[in-house]
Amino acid sequence: MAKQSSTPKVITKKHLARVERERRQTRLILAIAIAGILIVIGLISYGYLKENVFLLNEPVAEVNGEKITTGEWQERVKLQRVQLVNVYNQYAFYQQSFGFDYSQQMQQVVSMLQSPDTIGQQILDQMINEALIRQEAEKLGITVSDEEVEKSIQENFNFFPDGTPSPTITPTEFSYPTFTSQQLTLYPSTATPGPTSTPEVTSTPDTSVTLTPTATTAPPTPSPVPQPPTATATAYTLEGFQTQYGDMLKNFETYNISESAIREGYKSELLRKKLLEEIAKDTPRTEEQVLARHILVETEEEAQTVYQKLTTGKEDFAKVARESSKDTGSGANGGDLGWFGKGAMVAEFEEAAFSQPSGEIGKPVKSEFGYHIIQVIARQELPLTDSQYQQKKETAFNDWLTARHDEAAIITHDVWMQRVPTEPGLAIQ
Numbered sequence: 213m214a215k216q217s218s219t220p221k222v223i224t225k226k227h228l229a230r231v232e233r234e235r236r237q238t239r240l241i242l243a244i245a246i247a248g249i250l251i252v253i254g255l256i257s258y259g260y261l262k263e264n265v266f267l268l269n270e271p272v273a274e275v276n277g278e279k280i281t282t283g284e285w286q287e288r289v290k291l292q293r294v295q296l297v298n299v300y301n302q303y304a305f306y307q308q309s310f311g312f313d314y315s316q317q318m319q320q321v322v323s324m325l326q327s328p329d330t331i332g333q334q335i336l337d338q339m340i341n342e343a344l345i346r347q348e349a350e351k352l353g354i355t356v357s358d359e360e361v362e363k364s365i366q367e368n369f370n371f372f373p374d375g376t377p378s379p380t381i382t383p384t385e386f387s388y389p390t391f392t393s394q395q396l397t398l399y400p401s402t403a404t405p406g407p408t409s410t411p412e413v414t415s416t417p418d419t420s421v422t423l424t425p426t427a428t429t430a431p432p433t434p435s436p437v438p439q440p441p442t443a444t445a446t447a448y449t450l451e452g453f454q455t456q457y458g459d460m461l462k463n464f465e466t467y468n469i470s471e472s473a474i475r476e477g478y479k480s481e482l483l484r485k486k487l488l489e490e491i492a493k494d495t496p497r498t499e500e501q502v503l504a505r506h507i508l509v510e511t512e513e514e515a516q517t518v519y520q521k522l523t524t525g526k527e528d529f530a531k532v533a534r535e536s537s538k539d540t541g542s543g544a545n546g547g548d549l550g551w552f553g554k555g556a557m558v559a560e561f562e563e564a565a566f567s568q569p570s571g572e573i574g575k576p577v578k579s580e581f582g583y584h585i586i587q588v589i590a591r592q593e594l595p596l597t598d599s600q601y602q603q604k605k606e607t608a609f610n611d612w613l614t615a616r617h618d619e620a621a622i623i624t625h626d627v628w629m630q631r632v633p634t635e636p637g638l639a640i641q
Contacts, residue, residue, distance in 0.1 A: 272628040273336060275343035276621050280336070282631055287473045288335045289328075289633045294467060296321050296331075297636055325638060332632035336624070342480045344616050349487050356482045364478045371453035467636055491612045492605035499554070499604075502565050503590040505547035507532055508539040508582050515576035515583035522573050522585065529573070529587055538582055547587075551594065555607075561586070 268283030300321040303314035324331060349355070366373065461471050507529070509515050518536060521527040530546025537543030554562060560579040568574045568588045576583040596604060 267631075270625075270627070272625050272631070273340055274621075274623040274625075275340055276347060278343050278347065280339050280343065282628070284473070285332075285336060285339060285628065286631065286633050287469055288339060288477075289332055290467050290635065291464070291469050291473060291477070292331055292335055293325060293633065293636055294464060294469065296325055297638060300325075300638060322638065328632040328634045329629060332628060336628060340622060340624075341613060341617070342484075344613065344620060345480070345484050345487055348616065349483050352487070352490060354483065354486050354490065356479050356486070360482055361475055361478050364482055365457065365475070366453060368478075369453055369456055371448065371450075373450065488605060488609040492608040495601070495605045495608050497601055498593050498595050499600075500566070501551045501553045501592055501594045502588055503551050503592075504549050504565050504586055504588045505529065505533065506539070506542065506549060506561070506587070507537045507547050507585045508543075509536060509585075510538060510582050512576065512578070512583055515585060518585050519573070519576055522587075551592075553594075553600075560584075566591075 268281060268286075270282050271279040272282050272285045273280040300318055303318045303321070306312050307314045307318075461474070464470075464474065507518055509518060514536075518532060521532060522529055530548075533543045533545075533547030537547060539547075542549050549557075554566065556562070557565065558579050558581070560577055561584055564574055564577045564584070564586055565588055568586060570588050570590055573585060573587045576585055578584075
């Protein structure tokens with residue numbers, strides 16, 4: 213049997229250098245692998261953060277330095293789309309259940325939902341206005357408490373824990389004008405010379421003639437407050453309200469709409485109402501109104517013929533109006549338009565009516581609808597009805613808001629156009 217040698221193996225410097233070189237290569241490869249993994253993780257994390265944090269915090273608009281973030285705006289756009297879907301479903305339900313034809317209204321909703329940029333622009337404009345309102349309210353010390361928001365939500369669901377409020381109707385008192393004998397001769401058909409409880413146009417004139425000019429009409433205020441489609445006027449318990457409210461929240465949560473966004477909508481609406489009352493507190497409760505009648509014809513030649521008949525005393529105004537006026541609504545009533553204030557008629561008509569002496573038949577006035585022959589019966593400072601007074605306050609507030617918008621430092625970032633939500637949509641069968 214051969215005897216094994218006990219002489220140790222000699223490790224040379226060359227061998228040690230090779231081992232060290234292999235060790236360094238292994239560490240380098242491992243470091244590169246780890247770095248690659250970290251880069252991939254970093255890119256994924258950045259992509260997630262950009263989509264869910266950075267991008268959502270980027271502004272779509274700035275109002276006097278206050279940012280409206282992408283996330284806030286997108287949430288409100290989705291909220292508006294949910295409301296439109298609910299409105300469509302309500303129309304569909306009533307059409308199927310009761311046979312009502314709501315096809316036109318349903319198509320309007322579909323058109324809106326298919327125009328995401330339009331909804332996006334509307335909500336952006338609305339949120340800019342809300343920022344202006346919020347900033348002004350803060351200057352004036354106007355606030356809305358959480359309790360007020362909660363009460364508004366409950367009332368929107370027709371839940372009144374302290375009992376349903378009973379509306380109090382206070383009739384508006386009017387100071388009726390006293391007609392002269394000449395005016396009574398001109399206007400014999402009027403038993404009571406003053407306006408009724410609603411001193412608005414008493415006839416049913418052609419809307420193309422008597423429409424309020426767009427520039428002087430306060431536009432309806434869009435409400436961000438979600439309307440629950442199942443809410444009814446039936447009284448129910450706190451638990452019942454909480455169930456309905458919870459169901460609504462679950463519905464919105466499926467579209468990543470938070471409760472805070474919903475409550476912010478209610479808060480903004482309450483803040484607007486409070487600021488409106490402050491801004492419009494000096495709105496007068498009376499206005500100058502005119503009682504007049506008119507005859508509308510197509511051409512200047514017709515107008516001159518009618519004018520000559522009336523001014524020479526050959527024809528009765530009411531008779532000619534019934535026979536010749538293109539405004540068939542007022543024409544049936546002898547041309548009577550009742551009492552109206554400024555902003556109720558087209559501009560050319562209004563200017564003539566408020567500058568023309570009472571009792572006279574004015575020369576023909578041209579508007580986009582034809583030629584008007586106007587007779588002013590009386591002019592009087594009259595009190596406004598509740599609805600008229602509220603409309604005047606809305607107009608005053610919207611005028612203030614427009615002026616404040618023009619003065620404000622508002623920056624809109626066009627990037628919003630690439631970020632408009634298109635969901636939810638309609639599942640039309």
